[in-house]
Amino acid sequence: xxxxxxxxxxxxxxxxxxxxxxxxxxxxxxxxxxxxxxxxxxxxxxxxxxxxxxxxxxxxxxxxxxxxxxxxxxxxxxxxxxxxxxxxxxxxxxxxxxxxxxxxxxxxxxxxxxxxxxxxxxxxxxxxxxxxxxxxxxxxxxxxxxxxxxxxxxxxxxxxxxxxxxxxxxxxxxxxxxxxxxxxxxxxxxxxxxxxxxxxxxxxxxxxxxxxxxxxxxxxxxxxxxxxxxxxxxxxxxxxxxxxxxxxxxxxxxxxxxxxxxxxxxxxxxxxxxxxxxxxxxxxxxxxxxxxx
Ligand code: NDP
Numbered sequence: 001x002x003x004x005x006x007x008x009x010x011x012x013x014x015x016x017x018x019x020x021x022x023x024x025x026x027x028x029x030x031x032x033x034x035x036x037x038x039x040x041x042x043x044x045x046x047x048x049x050x051x052x053x054x055x056x057x058x059x060x061x062x063x064x065x066x067x068x069x070x071x072x073x074x075x076x077x078x079x080x081x082x083x084x085x086x087x088x089x090x091x092x093x094x095x096x097x098x099x100x101x102x103x104x105x106x107x108x109x110x111x112x113x114x115x116x117x118x119x120x121x122x123x124x125x126x127x128x129x130x131x132x133x134x135x136x137x138x139x140x141x142x143x144x145x146x147x148x149x150x151x152x153x154x155x156x157x158x159x160x161x162x163x164x165x166x167x168x169x170x171x172x173x174x175x176x177x178x179x180x181x182x183x184x185x186x187x188x189x190x191x192x193x194x195x196x197x198x199x200x201x202x203x204x205x206x207x208x209x210x211x212x213x214x215x216x217x218x219x220x221x222x223x224x225x226x227x228x229x230x231x232x233x234x235x236x237x238x239x240x241x242x243x244x245x246x247x248x249x250x251x252x253x254x255x256x257x258x259x260x261x262x263x264x265x266x267x268x269x270x271x272x273x274x275x276x277x278x279x280x281x282x283x284x285x286x287x288x289x290x291x292x293x
Pocket of ligand 1: 142165166167168169170171172189190191192196209210211212230231232233267268271
């Protein structure tokens with residue numbers, strides 16, 4: 001048996017095209033352009049790549065992109081002052097503070113200083129609480145993108161057994177909340193979980209977000225299951241080069257699963273597409289329009 005490969009790249013392109021149409025319609029009806037502000041503190045190389053991609057794709061969707069690059073030693077008070085300015089700026093509908101922040105900065109404090117309405121990352125404590133309570137919230141982009149891929153494949157997820165590997169605030173926990181909201185029976189596994197392989201084998205839907213290269217082997221996967229691989233790990237090849245792999249052993253998963261997301265080209269592109277979608281949603285809410293389709 002060979003699994004289907006879920007093409008997140010193509011799916012994300014479709015979302016971006018729909019967002020671009022929505023942005024054009026918004027501009028025509030409201031007379032202003034939705035804007036996304038990104039704050040990058042320091043020189044983290046991976047963050048620089050993410051921020052560059054976000055900037056390019058924001059502009060391609062027809063939105064304004066405001067980039068704020070600050071040196072690594074910027075005092076926390078200056079970062080908070082910038083966020084305050086962006087909160088008050090009507091041209092800014094979405095604010096994203098790129099993580100990780102340098103050690104001298106209290107990341108929770110900064111994240112919670114972003115206006116909850118403009119928190120397009122969905123990390124503000126009030127959005128976390130609203131999602132947990134099943135209320136309308138800004139939903140974190142990576143889990144949201146993963147859910148879209150699952151809904152696209154299965155339609156209704158109701159009654160399915162979902163196992164989420166990883167319990168981080170940015171991926172594992174919100175992923176579990178979303179699956180629960182879609183009426184899955186959800187298990188969250190983590191580094192203390194006993195017999196994790198058996199737990200995973202019970203999954204109709206397996207979402208891996210652990211940050212451990214190729215940890216999930218074929219023998220962990222129930223035949224026919226849908227596997228969403230959130231992991232992005234750079235490993236060294238025997239030739240001394242590097243390549244990206246997920247948290248799932250892709251070749252083995254392809255032998256057992258019903259469908260698998262590749263790395264790269266699976267969940268990764270969905271994350272930025274959902275960020276743009278969240279920014280348009282925030283712009284709609286700011287003028288009292290219903291959420292975009
Ligand atoms: P974190 O490091 O914050 O969390 C990892 C989670 O995995 C923790 O809950 C940890 O458990 C669990 N874990 C670690 N090792 C094991 C193990 N051996 N067995 C079982 N559980 C384990 O990572 P993130 O959630 O931020 O990211 C996870 C992965 O997703 C990373 O590879 C990251 O690069 C990727 N990612 C991809 C994105 C995308 O756009 N595609 C966006 C964000 C992240 P415990 O809590 O017990 O320590």
